[in-house]
Amino acid sequence: MAAPLENGTAAVQSVDRALTILELLAADGHLGVTEIAALLSVHKSTASRLLATLEAHGLAEQLPDRGRYRLGVGVLRLAGATRSRMDLVQESRPVTSALAAEVGETVNVVILSGRETLYLDQVSGTSALQIHNWVGKRNPIHATANGRVLLAHVSEAERDAILAALTDSGGELARLTMRTLVTREAVLADLEQIREHGYGVVRDELEVGLTAVAAPVRDSAGDVIASLSVSGPTFRIEGRLEPISAQVSRAARAVSARLGWSG
Structure with a gap:
């Protein structure tokens, strides 16, 4: 019976982290995966997965140089x-x-x-x-x-x-x-x-x-x-x-x- 609660807590935590990434990108303009991971106090792979999800929805986009990210045009739509x-x-x-x-x-x-x-x-x-x-x-x-x-x-x-x-x-x-x-x-x-x-x-x-x-x-x-x-x-x-x-x-x-x- 504990699994649904754990899964729900993890999902909420992921949403919170994803929103925090948007706030960080809005404040700094563009950040790398390593920087975002450090600011969130998470593993680099976790930050990468969150950024990939945001990118899939157009809310973040990767710059051509050194894999840095900035806010995507989907934010303008919202x-x-x-x-x-x-x-x-x-x-x-x-x-x-x-x-x-x-x-x-x-x-x-x-x-x-x-x-x-x-x-x-x-x-x-x-x-x-x-x-x-x-x-x-x-x-x-x-x-x-x-x-x-x-x-x-x-x-x-x-x-x-x-x-x-x-x-x-x-x-x-x-x-x-x-x-x-x-x-x-x-x-x-x-x-x-x-x-x-x-x-x-x-x-x-x-x-x-x-x-x-x-x-x-x-x-x-x-x-x-x-x-x-x-x-x-x-x-x-x-x-x-x-x-x-x-x-x-x-x-x-x-x-x-x-x-x-x-x-």
Whole structure:
């Protein structure tokens, strides 16, 4: 019974050492295997194996002279992904703050992360009754306005793969409330409506009493990279769906324009 624990501990130690190597390369620019081994207090063969793994993932690369290593271009890829999210939050905040003040409800900026939604930013409205703080949290893609807006704008192959992965053995998606759309046909019909109208509305599907209106945010190439939504208690939102939908759509277009979209 001790082996799995030992193996797990060794794996964590290897990850820690590999991350330390990246930090060392970032600090020093380039280092040799012997130097890295000494700094890690490990055998040279261990340092070589770790560097080979990092090199295979593009996170380290070997210089032609004397076998020294430096950070690889894969680090730029990871940094770029983080930077794009930071840029999205930074560029959307003036718009979402204004929208939250205008409608008095909570405004969220959300991206697709695997088969779920990931909430990047939230601005609370002025209404006395507030809802959850969603930042950093994930929600089911099929039961949220943000999720369905994002799902409506992925490729057909990606959409089908996501829905297939979320469907249980009985052919249904997870039911979170009595109003959740649980069949593939119902979700696809709603996605068509979203593409036609330019926004999506979900009432009481994630939680009873919660309604959200969402619209797509596009990058400079016109690709949908995020969703912007207004959400709040159903009793406050349902009587204002038409104006809120227009406000959300305008805000999403404004953020898209700040990101370079000219459509």
